[in-house]
């Protein structure tokens with residue numbers, strides 16, 4: 001093959017590498033490293049097309065998708081993809097990441113960049129490392145039955161991110177612009193979105209305060225980055241397919257006026273000790289209680305729901321109200337909205353205390369208990385460990401459980417079995 005034609009071919013392969021599975025396994029044969037050094041085919045930064053007029057916002061308010069710069073990974077930087085059964089949760093990462101710097105003295109948000117996945121280099125005095133001035137999000141990209149990739153209500157994750165940023169003195173931004181940048185990142189790494197309905201691509205946008213000074217104050221520099229990880233099941237379950245949860249009334253996850261309703265890292269680190277204790281006692285998750293009445297708030301990193309027969313004899317789905325202690329879950333909200341349309345179920349946000357739970361259970365009126373969140377969708381609960389006792393919950397004994405109907409409905413939307421406005425097709 002004449003040299004010029006072969007260079008054109010190699011350049012084409014380079015630019016389309018994310019679509020070509022075979023390239024991952026033969027990159028060394030094609031000697032990409034050598035070719036990359038050749039000036040004729042050196043990869044250019046690809047700028048996102050300027051299709052829409054730039055919104056009238058100052059850089060201090062937000063970065064813009066139209067400024068996005070893309071630098072693709074060279075083929076030798078691409079990672080082999082693990083088998084679906086080895087995925088676990090957040091063990092593997094895709095080939096690219098999104099990075100957006102914020103420097104107050106340079107006018108605020110800088111240009112977003114998609115770059116090959118790399119370690120971060122940050123000053124050891126960065127505020128995020130000392131005072132947990134940071135926040136994160138978790139959402140997923142699903143490959144549907146029609147091979148199209150969907151996101152699930154990403155606008156709600158953006159709202160939640162901005163609320164956490166505001167509380168932490170981190171810069172806010174236009175959520176729509178971040179969604180567009182994330183969509184482009186997923187499109188570039190689209191072969192990492194598993195071809196399976198038991199796994200997905202988890203998106204982890206994170207915002208950290210990078211200013212390298214010890215003062216506990218609003219950072220004047222920050223970094224927003226997003227990494228992607230193909231994932232499968234989050235929690236291990238018992239043999240009945242449900243989890244056992246452990247409630248220790250002496251430990252709280254959140255408190256009034258605190259940040260229980262924000263997705264900030266400082267809510268998660270302090271849960272490790274009690275989670276490990278729960279595991280040693282044979283439970284998979286912690287049920288977070290609050291206050292003298294031992295109100296149920298959340299379970300692990302999920303919102304909590306119960307189904308019971310109410311005073312009128314109707315089947316009722318209940319979850320605690322958003323009182324500042326509870327993360328406003330995207331799954332929680334979707335469940336409440338979907339189930340409110342079902343005529344055979346009463347849906348209510350109400351305080352649920354341990355006493356009430358035990359009473360309903362002892363009278364045979366408690367039917368189900370489950371947790372809900374992006375990572376797991378819906379996880380049934382069949383046992384609560386509380387004050388040296390094990391309280392069996394009959395969730396797995398129901399013939400047509402509500403948790404299963406909700407899970408099936410959510411999965412059907414996420415994987416495109418049904419068209420629904422919650423699902424945003426991106427590719």
Ligand SMILES: Cc1ncc(COP(=O)(O)O)c(C=O)c1O
Nearest residue numbers: 301302303327329330331373374
């Ligand atoms: C503490 C906590 N509660 C609830 C949830 C569920 O929220 P979502 O449905 O938005 O994933 C999460 C996960 O983000 C969480 O970390």
